[in-house]
Amino acid sequence: MKIYNTITRKTEEFVTHEPNLVKMYVCGVTVYNDAHVGHAMSALVFDIIRRYLMYRGYEVKYVMNYTDVDDKIINRANELGVPPLELSNRYIEDYARDLQSLNVLPATSNPQVSKTIPLIIQFIAGLIEKGHAYAASNGDVYFRVTSDEDYGRLSGRKLEDMQAGARIEVGEAKDHPMDFALWKAAKEGEISWDSPWGKGRPGWHIECSAMNLAELGEQIDIHGGGNDLIFPHHENEIAQSECYTGKEFSRYWVHNGMLQLGGEKMSKSLGNIVSIKEFLSKREADVMRMLVLNGTYRAPLLFNNDTLDAAEKNVARLKSGLKPASPSAKGLAPEAESTLKSAAESAKANFIEAMDNDFNTAGAIAALFELVKMINTARDNGATQAQIQPAQESFRELSNVLGLKLEDKQGSEGADAFINLLIEVRGEVRKQKLWAMSDLIRDRLKELGVTLEDSKDGTTWKWS
RNA sequence: GGCGUCGUCGCCAAGUGGUAAGGCAAGGGUCUGCAAAACCCUUAUUCGCGGGUUCGAAUCUCGCCGACGCCUCCA
Numbered sequence: 001m002k003i004y005n006t007i008t009r010k011t012e013e014f015v016t017h018e019p020n021l022v023k024m025y026v027c028g029v030t031v032y033n034d035a036h037v038g039h040a041m042s043a044l045v046f047d048i049i050r051r052y053l054m055y056r057g058y059e060v061k062y063v064m065n066y067t068d069v070d071d072k073i074i075n076r077a078n079e080l081g082v083p084p085l086e087l088s089n090r091y092i093e094d095y096a097r098d099l100q101s102l103n104v105l106p107a108t109s110n111p112q113v114s115k116t117i118p119l120i121i122q123f124i125a126g127l128i129e130k131g132h133a134y135a136a137s138n139g140d141v142y143f144r145v146t147s148d149e150d151y152g153r154l155s156g157r158k159l160e161d162m163q164a165g166a167r168i169e170v171g172e173a174k175d176h177p178m179d180f181a182l183w184k185a186a187k188e189g190e191i192s193w194d195s196p197w198g199k200g201r202p203g204w205h206i207e208c209s210a211m212n213l214a215e216l217g218e219q220i221d222i223h224g225g226g227n228d229l230i231f232p233h234h235e236n237e238i239a240q241s242e243c244y245t246g247k248e249f250s251r252y253w254v255h256n257g258m259l260q261l262g263g264e265k266m267s268k269s270l271g272n273i274v275s276i277k278e279f280l281s282k283r284e285a286d287v288m289r290m291l292v293l294n295g296t297y298r299a300p301l302l303f304n305n306d307t308l309d310a311a312e313k314n315v316a317r318l319k320s321g322l323k324p325a326s327p328s329a330k331g332l333a334p335e336a337e338s339t340l341k342s343a344a345e346s347a348k349a350n351f352i353e354a355m356d357n358d359f360n361t362a363g364a365i366a367a368l369f370e371l372v373k374m375i376n377t378a379r380d381n382g383a384t385q386a387q388i389q390p391a392q393e394s395f396r397e398l399s400n401v402l403g404l405k406l407e408d409k410q411g412s413e414g415a416d417a418f419i420n421l422l423i424e425v426r427g428e429v430r431k432q433k434l435w436a437m438s439d440l441i442r443d444r445l446k447e448l449g450v451t452l453e454d455s456k457d458g459t460t461w462k463w464s
Numbered sequence: 465g466g467c468g469u470c471g472u473c474g475c476c477a478a479g480u481g482g483u484a485a486g487g488c489a490a491g492g493g494u495c496u497g498c499a500a501a502a503c504c505c506u507u508a509u510u511c512g513c514g515g516g517u518u519c520g521a522a523u524c525u526c527g528c529c530g531a532c533g534c535c536u537c538c539a
Contacts, residue, residue, distance in 0.1 A: 006468095009468080009469095011480095026539090027539070028539085029538095029539070030537085030538080035539090036539090038538090038539055039539050040539090041539070042539035043539080045539090046539095070537090071537080072537070072538095152467095155467065155468080155534075155535080156466095156467050156468065157466075157467055157534095157535075158466090158467090161465090161466050161467075161535085162466085162467095162535070204537085224539095225539065226538075226539030227468085227469080227533065227534075227539085228533070228534065228538055228539065229534095229538075229539070230467095230468085230533090230534065231467085231534055231535065232534095232535085232536090233538090255539095256539070257469080257470095257532090257533080258532080258533065258538095258539075259539085260532080265532080265533070265538090266539095267537090267538055267539085291476095294476065294477065294486090294487075295476080295477070296477080296478085298469075298470095299469075299470070299477095299532095300469085300470085300531090300532055300533075302475095302476075306475065306476080306488090307475085307476060309488080310475075310476055310487070310488045310489090311476085311487095311488095313487080313488060313489095314476095314486095314487055314488075316501095317487075317488090320501070320502070323501085323502090350485095354478085360478070360479090362476095362477055362478050362485090362486075362487095363478055363479085363485075363486080365477095365478095365486070365487080366477095366478070366485055366486035366487080367485095367486085368486095369485095369486055369487065370485090370486075373502095373503085376501095376502055376503070377502085377503060377504095379502080379503095380495090380502060380503050381503090430497085433497070435497055435498065438497085438498090439497095439498070439499080442499075442500090443499095446500095451500070451501090452499095452500080453499095453500055453501055453502095454496070454498095454499080454500080454501095455495095455496090455501085455502095456495095456496095460501095
């Protein structure tokens with residue numbers, strides 16, 4: 001199995017620290033308003049990776065954190081007049097529901113900054129002790145970037161280059177302009193905790209280093225997140241963790257590309273946001289997942305009506321493979337049956353080959369389409385349900401690995417009886433060849449979200 | 465300006481040295497009263513542009529052009 005590693009910029013063989021165990025940490029969200037579909041992309045990418053690792057026999061310890069102490073949370077809480085942790089807790093619950101709606105498996109654990117303060121303080125004290133950090137005159141504690149020889153190796157930057165950037169201002173309390181805050185002194189009335197350096201709260205990056213240590217230990221296998229986190233967030237995490245433990249922090253760094261809305265990255269600061277809830281009110285979760293699967297997780301992903309419509313059709317096409325055989329099917333010849341069987345086997349082999357190559361989901365999806373076509377052909381040729389069942393089960397197994405539900409849409413409960421009645425009446429009308437009336441029933445039902453499909457065995461229907 | 469990713473059919477997108485997957489859209493056909501769905505057939509001598517390496521390159525290399533991301537909070 002191969003995996004692209006940001007830190008080496010190479011696709012490498014995947015080898016874990018411990019056999020059959022993957023320790024995986026994914027940067028979650030800062031909880032202060034509704035999560036958007038860009039967050040969904042990231043969550044889906046790592047959910048797919050996790051599911052595949054599980055499928056390949058690994059136990060996966062999957063940690064996703066919540067940043068619940070931060071400037072933005074504090075500002076928003078002040079606007080709304082609620083305590084910051086109350087606000088963040090509300091959005092933590094909200095995000096958990098969003099993820100569930102997207103069929104993202106729950107993390108093994110979801111640490112929060114506010115519950116990790118003692119360890120964070122211990123971590124910072126340890127860095128000071130080793131000369132990697134210092135308490136400044138203003139009550140902040142900073143990490144000393146010049147104390148880390150490797151600083152910049154994830155993002156491929158050199159300290160000299162970074163200083164050349166025009167936007168960097170030398171903070172009066174910092175020894176070096178690139179030094180970053182581990183601990184921020186509290187402003188008047190702000191949420192804070194006691195520490196050896198006075199009242200304050202953790203800086204952004206230290207939380208992830210501390211929570212990693214608490215949840216997974218000194219060394220992990222995969223650290224994931226959006227590629228916008230490479231610098232400074234992940235760069236700083238590496239600096240902190242490796243200076244603290246003296247060991248390589250994460251073996252593989254995995255970063256997803258950004259969702260593009262109108263040619264630009266979707267982000268809070270640009271304001272071009274579609275929330276997950278807004279998306280799910282219009283399309284099913286499988287559509288978002290299919291959009292991600294059809295692309296490359298590391299590349300930018302186009303999010304617009306055209307790509308979403310295509311994803312929706314792809315989902316419908318996959319669902320077609322799960323339709324049952326006709327009850328009156330005459331059965332398939334033995335050689336056709338074995339063709340289907342070998343199609344299922346080669347689909348599985350192609351699926352694994354694609355996914356083993358740095359989670360090539362587009363290739364994996366192609367394998368599923370091939371299998372769907374073979375199943376549909378067999379059904380068209382008169383296969384019985386017993387004959388297509390094994391291939392459908394293989395197909396189910398593989399689509400589950402990708403987290404696709406492929407469920408039929410649900411309409412109003414209790415409508416079934418009435419719809420069936422209409423279909424029965426229409427059947428009588430059709431016997432009398434009253435086509436105009438028959439088509440009227442079909443068209444009106446379509447408008448109401450019910451699609452009829454006539455076949456030799458009668459009429460079937462589904463919500464659309 | 466620095467660092468990085470990328471540019472393959474109308475659209476989305478695999479393929480990373482051996483002669484272009486898959487889906488959508490489009491056209492033709494089978495089935496159907498007509499549809500829908502499904503199935504069959506057709507649709508890139510060519511991979512941003514220009515050199516180079518090689519028996520052979522979309523795949524390696526150099527240059528150029530273009531897009532996007534990061535360098536400031538961000539999945």
